[in-house]
Amino acid sequence: xxxxxxxxxxVVAVLSLLQLPLAQAALDPPAIHVFVNDSCIxxxxxxxxxxxxxxxxxxxxxxxxxPLVGIVIGKLVEMFINSEIQGGAxxxxxxxxxxxxxxxxxxxxxxxxxxxxxxxxxxINSKLGCMTIVAANLKPASAxxxxxxxPKTLARESFEVPEEQWKTSRVDNSVxxxxxxxxxxxxxxxxxxxxxxxxxxxDGTAYxxxxxxxxxxxxxxxxxxxxxxxxAYTLRVSQPxxxxxxxxxxxxxxxxxxxxxGAASAGGGGDAAPWLKVPPLTADARRAYEEKTRAxxxxxxxxxxxxxxxxxxxxxxxxxxxxxxxxxxxIAAGLKQEHTRVAVEYQTQGAELDALNEEYRELPHDPLExxxxxxxxxxxxxxxxxKLLQALSDLIGSNSDFVASTVxxxxxxxxxxxxxxxxxxxxxxxxxxxxxxxxxRVRYEAAQRANANAAPGSAAQVAKDRLAQAKRDYNAARKAxxxxxxx
Numbered sequence: 001x002x003x004x005x006x007x008x009x010x011v012v013a014v015l016s017l018l019q020l021p022l023a024q025a026a027l028d029p030p031a032i033h034v035f036v037n038d039s040c041i042x043x044x045x046x047x048x049x050x051x052x053x054x055x056x057x058x059x060x061x062x063x064x065x066x067p068l069v070g071i072v073i074g075k076l077v078e079m080f081i082n083s084e085i086q087g088g089a090x091x092x093x094x095x096x097x098x099x100x101x102x103x104x105x106x107x108x109x110x111x112x113x114x115x116x117x118x119x120x121x122x123x124i125n126s127k128l129g130c131m132t133i134v135a136a137n138l139k140p141a142s143a144x145x146x147x148x149x150x151p152k153t154l155a156r157e158s159f160e161v162p163e164e165q166w167k168t169s170r171v172d173n174s175v176x177x178x179x180x181x182x183x184x185x186x187x188x189x190x191x192x193x194x195x196x197x198x199x200x201x202x203d204g205t206a207y208x209x210x211x212x213x214x215x216x217x218x219x220x221x222x223x224x225x226x227x228x229x230x231x232a233y234t235l236r237v238s239q240p241x242x243x244x245x246x247x248x249x250x251x252x253x254x255x256x257x258x259x260x261x262g263a264a265s266a267g268g269g270g271d272a273a274p275w276l277k278v279p280p281l282t283a284d285a286r287r288a289y290e291e292k293t294r295a296x297x298x299x300x301x302x303x304x305x306x307x308x309x310x311x312x313x314x315x316x317x318x319x320x321x322x323x324x325x326x327x328x329x330x331i332a333a334g335l336k337q338e339h340t341r342v343a344v345e346y347q348t349q350g351a352e353l354d355a356l357n358e359e360y361r362e363l364p365h366d367p368l369e370x371x372x373x374x375x376x377x378x379x380x381x382x383x384x385x386x387k388l389l390q391a392l393s394d395l396i397g398s399n400s401d402f403v404a405s406t407v408x409x410x411x412x413x414x415x416x417x418x419x420x421x422x423x424x425x426x427x428x429x430x431x432x433x434x435x436x437x438x439x440x441r442v443r444y445e446a447a448q449r450a451n452a453n454a455a456p457g458s459a460a461q462v463a464k465d466r467l468a469q470a471k472r473d474y475n476a477a478r479k480a481x482x483x484x485x486x487x
Contacts (some may be wrong), residue, residue, distance in 0.1 A: 021387055030191045030220075032104040033134045033184075040195045041182045042175070043212045043267060049165060079352045098391060100476040101137070101380045102220055108240060112281060112289075112367030119300035120293040124278065125369060128198045132182075133233060133377060135192040135220055139185040149180035149448060151451040194215040194233055194379070195267065196254055202323035209235060209252040213267035216259050221381040229381035230388040233255045234395045237279060249279035249373065251396040255388070259381075285371035286481055292368055299360045301445050306353050313346045344376035437477045446476040460462060 035041065113125045139145070155169040175193055176186045195212040220228050234253035254273075258266075281289070290297075317339060324335045378395050382388040445471035447463070454463035475485040 026170055030136045031138070032102045032377065033136070034104045034375075035132045035134070035136060035182065036109065036130070036320065036375070037132070037182065037183065038127055038129040040197065040212050041132045041184065041196075042178050042193060042215075044130070044180060045152050045178055046152040047168065049154050051092070051278045054072075078214065080485050083414060086329065096304075098378075098380070099222060100144050100382050100387075100391060104377045105374060106132070108372040108374055110239070110374045111279065111371045112285065112369065114289060114368040114370065116293070116363075116367060120296045122289060122347075122370075124200055125203050129200065131196045131209075131235065131377070132184075133178065133192075133194040133196075133379060133381065134184060134186075134190065136190040137187045139187045141183040141336065145180040145181060145185035148177075150177050151181075166428055171318070175217075190215075191218045191220060191313045192379075194254075194256070196233070196235075196335055199273075200278070201275065205278055207278050208273040208275050209254055210273045211256065211265070211267045212253050213265055214256060214259075215264045216261060217261070218261050219381055220379060225261045227337070228258050228260045229383065231259045231379070231381050231394055232388055233377065233379045234392065236378075236396070238374050238376065239279075239282065240372055240374055250276055252276055253392050253396055255392070258385075279371075279373070282371055283481070283483075287483055289368075289370050296360070296363055298445065299363065301442050302449070303353065303356045303360065304442070305446050306349055306356065310346060310349045310353065313342055313349065316342050317346065333398060437481050440470070440474040440477040444470040444477060447471075 060183055104375075109127070110125055111128075115123060116240045150170050150172045152168045153170050158166040175190045179186060179190070180192075192215065194214040197210045197212045198207055199210055200207045216231075218225070219231060232253055232255040234251065236251040237249045239247045239249055268272045320335050320339045324332060324339070327335055332487065333424060380388060380391045380395070382391055447467040450468045452461040453459075454460040471486060478485055
């Protein structure tokens with residue numbers, strides 16, 4: 001009898017030990033994954049309009065605003081080039097991790113993009129449109145779930161009503177299904193999803209992070225469905241270095257207020273978020289940009305210079321034609337001769353312009369990206385608002401330019417390491433420096449062409465002197481931008 005009881009006790013103990021990992025796994029919070037795209041996965045999910053015929057077999061029924069929603073699913077999926085921010089609490093140093101916070105880190109992505117479709121233009125990376133934070137366990141990276149996505153089909157009764165009254169006829173409106181549109185394949189259920197838009201000033205020197213909506217199915221720090229937690233997420237952009245110490249270039253956060261399981265919001269909030277300065281192009285990135293776009297810049301400048309010369313010659317021809325109407329004798333003959341000379345020069349310039357345009361078309365036009373950065377994202381849940389503000393201060397950094405904007409109970413407040421919007425100068429030094437560099441380069445290249453084509457004599461000496469001065473100005477601008485001077 002005792003032996004049977006002993007065996008039973010051993011079996012119970014073994015089963016208990018086997019269940020411990022399972023119970024612990026159930027309590028472990030899901031990993032944080034972040035996706036940076038040109039638009040939001042959930043907030044910007046479009047309606048899908050299938051082909052539909054009228055009941056009497058006549059003209060097809062189409063929505064009142066068909067151009068706004070005529071998007072095929074295949075093309076839509078291609079829009080999402082995922083730059084996943086790899087979930088990685090292990091990538092955060094233990095000394096810097098908070099127990100009330102879940103972390104995720106980017107693989108390196110580039111902050112700036114060079115558009116080469118026309119003259120080279122440096123802009124903010126177009127993928128920085130929306131950040132989607134997903135708290136869930138995902139299937140392996142090789143998994144594909146796009147084919148399982150059920151589109152947001154527009155209900156038939158919505159075809160003739162304004163857009164704000166549209167409804168969908170699909171039966172699966174789950175977050176898991178919506179994420180499949182961007183091939184984000186969830187294993188099980190989503191705990192929470194938060195989305196934030198990046199909004200940039202017209203001149204690209206400032207940005208702000210704005211709440212684009214959230215859905216919290218369960219809190220990350222407790223399984224208690226009735227619990228309330230003050231929640232915020234933060235973003236920190238850093239420049240990778242050769243050591244573990246990285247230079248923080250910018251940081252921001254969005255305070256969602258007190259949330260509980262089941263909380264949801266469509267975002268919005270007007271213009272309450274503070275503006276932040278966009279990290280300027282680093283010296284290394286500027287050198288890389290100048291080197292890789294040198295041929296494009298040179299040909300583009302020659303095209304612009306030739307277009308200006310043709311405009312001047314066209315004005316000269318128009319002036320000659322006007323004077324010739326009232327001229328006679330030797331004056332008329334002289335004007336005719338000058339008209340012929342300028343017209344020949346104009347035609348020659350046109351041929352040169354065609355050749356330069358063809359030369360530019362033959363250059364590579366794939367966009368280039370510069371200035372790699374890493375982005376750290378953190379989601380924090382605390383039991384009190386005071387603790388949340390302290391957590392945000394720790395995560396973003398507390399100093400003299402720390403600006404807080406919080407509204408109790410509102411899901412639109414933001415907390416950021418920022419400059420005051422009233423004091424923000426959108427015409428930054430970095431932008432002025434780039435404009436100076438571009439202007440002096442154009443004048444230097446124009447002076448080179450003028451020197452090469454100058455007639456012998458005093459004109460040649462003037463062109464040479466102008467070239468020397470243009471080179472000095474260009475070298476001064478290059479030095480200020482951190483570039484090597486021309487020999």
